[in-house]
Structures are given as C-alpha cells and as structure tokens.
Amino acid sequence: MRTEALIIGAGPAGLSAAIELGQRGIETLVVDEYPVPGGRLLGQMYQSQSGWWIGRRVAEDLLERLGRFPNVHLMLETSVSGLAHAGGGWTATFSQRAGTVDAQAVLIATGATEVPIPLPNWTLPGVMTVGAAQTMANVHGVRPGERGIIIGFGALAFAVADELTRAGVDLAGIVLPPLQGPSQWLGTVQDQWRRLRDVVHLGPRWARAATPLVASDFWLERVMAGAPQKGIPALGTVLRPNVAAIAMAGEEAVSGVWLQRVDRRGTLVGEPWHEAVDFACLSGGLRPVPDLAAATGAAMKSSRSGLHDVPIFGPVGETTAPGIFAAGNVLGIEGAPVAMAQGQLASIGVLRHLSGNPTEWAAEQAAFSRALEVARERAPLVFDRAWSQIHEEIRQAWTNRPKEG
C-alpha cells in the first residue's frame, strides 16, 4: 500500500494531525496498537479551569471529525515492526499483518509509557501501574480492587487517586516509593517531596495556604518529615509523605503492603508494619517512547536513565531524519491539549515536506503555535519540571544543527 502520510499512534497528537491532513486532501494512514483509537485520552477525567476534561468525549469528537475525510484511513491493532528509508520515502512493516506500507512522510506520535517501581513481590497479581488502574476504572468500568495503595509521587498518582476515590474505591493513601537499590533513579526523598510543590494546588484549600511554606527546601523537609503518620487528607485519600512502601506481601496475589517510616534524610526508621490492601498502583511517572524516531537515525537527546530520551525537533515537529516528524508525548511529557496542538503543528511540517514548499501554511503555523502556548499556560499539571529545560536545550540544538549542503 502507498500513502502520502503515515501517522503512527492514534492518540490526541496523531488524530489531530490526521484531521489537518484530511482537510487538505492528503492520503493519510493512521495506525495504532490498541483496538480502540484515542490513546491515553480514553482514560482521562479531571477538572480543569474550563470545567471537566472528559478524554473519551474529546477522542469521540476527533474521530467524528476524522470520519468526514475519505482520504484518511485508520488501521488498529497494528504495531510498526520496521521503518526503513526507501526510494525517498519510508517503508513500514507491521507485526500483526503481512505486507508493507510506503509513505512519503511519517509522523511518529507514539506517546509515552509508564515507569514502574521495583520492590519485593511487585510482580504479584494486583500490583499495577497507576495508569493501568485508571484504564480499568475509567475505560472498562472495573474496580481495580476493594482497597488499594498508591506508591510513588508521579504526576498521575494524584489524578488517579482522585478518580478512584470518586469511583468509591478505598485507598490506604499515597506513599513514598523505596528509594534504594534499583529504585535509585527516582532520586532522593527531597526530590520526591519537591514534586509535591507542583500538586499543592490540587489539595484542600488549607493545604494550598501552605504553598509559600513548602517553597523553601528547609521548611519542605520539616513539614513532610513531621506530617502525621496517618497522613494529610488530599483528593479523597491521604498523602503520607514520610511513609515508604518497602515490599508487597501475598502468595497468589497481593494481600498487603509493608510500610516503614522515613526521616528527614530519607533513611528508613523504626519497625516496618503491614497494612492490608488487595491492589497497589506504582507511580514512577511517564517517559516518552522514542524508539521509532531513534531507529530512523534522527538525532536524539539522550539521558542516562532513558527517562528523557527524545528526538531533536523543530518548530513544526521536524526531526533531522528527512520526512520523519514527531508530535505529542514522544517529545516530552505534557497534557493532551499540548499534544493536540503539537499534532496540528506537525501536520504543517508534513504538508511542507510533501509539497516541497517550506514557507506555505504560515498563518496556520502561527495559529497552532499560539494554541500550543495557550495549552501550556492552561495546563492543570506540570508532569516533570525537567521538560521545560530539555525543550529549551532542544530549541538551541535545532538552531545549531548541522545543515545539509
């Protein structure tokens, strides 16, 4: 099969790009691994400045608009297993279907993946990532269990705690992850506590009043280490900032969690105790899935942990590989409205690549860039402070990249 544009990933970025390309008459094929299009939109449900964000409705709206364009095709349950430069374009192969697709331009919108936290017995049934619990509850309408615990202060921890408690699921709280051994990449206890600054505004009104207090490391440490062991009420559950999960317990499935108190320096103190839970959500955060971009030979910005590996990209999602574009969380972890604007911007990159005219669609580019800025300003959550710095470094790397000819 031949197509002008191949979009890999039918999440907010990929679908938004497909609508723009569809409108402009481009033959477009969108592929996605999952049986249902929408990506992470399907599980999102939170209150923002402008009311409730119901991701599933946003996905339905995007698909409804996409359905108007007979030149856009959607191929689900399809993973890209190979992507090779051939005849001026790219040839893709797939893991669940025979044959190849030749595309002149490829948009990589493969999103992000969750990072689990290893602790003894974390492979027992009942231990899942926090996003898996979100999918069970919000996509499939299934309770992940009767009583759970959230381990780790990843950004999704707080959103999912809110969603689960609203759904009537009992939680033993949000606790620290283990910070030694294979979990060292999570940083120090101070790093974990600093993450809480970005979510103070989600807490109860009185906790919001504590914002100036926890702004200094000196007071942050003392407030967190001195919090009551039973926790601080937040999001329908309790935040337990000085309690760490050290192991899961159970034979056939999770029956409990071992917890231990942590002091101001992050050292485990006192005796561990057991609390009964039948599920646990690991929240180590999210990281981009840039494998396809890396495989095309696009210049990458890499990190020791792999948590911040992203392609070097330009203003309309261009990578340094010819005809390869990227949009959405594959460029860094941000919310769906940001991914949607990035998808629209990348469609401009694809259009210019197809026409060979690098200056057309300037008004659209300006409008989509503005939409991206607005989406960033209105983001209810900062996933990881590192990303704004990384994006600045990428802007410089893009400007200074070696140019052909």
Add this chain to the structure above:
Amino acid sequence: MAKDAPSHEDDAVIVCRCEALTWGDVKQAMEAFQPTSLRQLKSVTRWGMGICQGRVCRPMMAATTVEDQTEAAFRLVVRPPFKPVAMNILGHEGEKV
C-alpha cells in the same frame, strides 16, 4: 493473621520480568564482569533483551554504576523488529498491505 517481615534481600526484587533477573543477579554480574556500558551489562545478563525490549526496565538500569558515567555508556540502540513479529507474517514480507 501473622505476617513475616519483608525481605530486604536484593534477590527478592525482580528488575527484569522478561528474563526473570533480580537486582541481586545484576549486582553479581556487575562485580563479576565489571561491564563498562549498559550494552555490555545487557550482553552478560540478558537484561532488557526479552519481549519488552527494555520498555519496562530501562529506567531501572540507570541505577547500576558502570565505571563510565557518560551518557554514551548508557545509550542503547534500537533495532528492528521493534515489536515481536509472528513467523507467518514474516513469511509474507514484501507483499503490500
């Protein structure tokens, strides 16, 4: 209900589910082989070489302390097939979708 206190042993923490490797296995390999890069550690332990191809365990690998702490020592190469492919699909390579 009596509960046994949890084990803090490194051998109790699985770090690579696909290849059933524990943190203890990794530490042992680090000592025995003294790999200078993540790629070498992969070669001696098979860490990240199973069906997930490091997608689950990649960040945990950064907890290892190889001698060379530069980013280059931690870089891993992506090679096709990016996802597992069934043999009957491979047999039809070259046909059009």
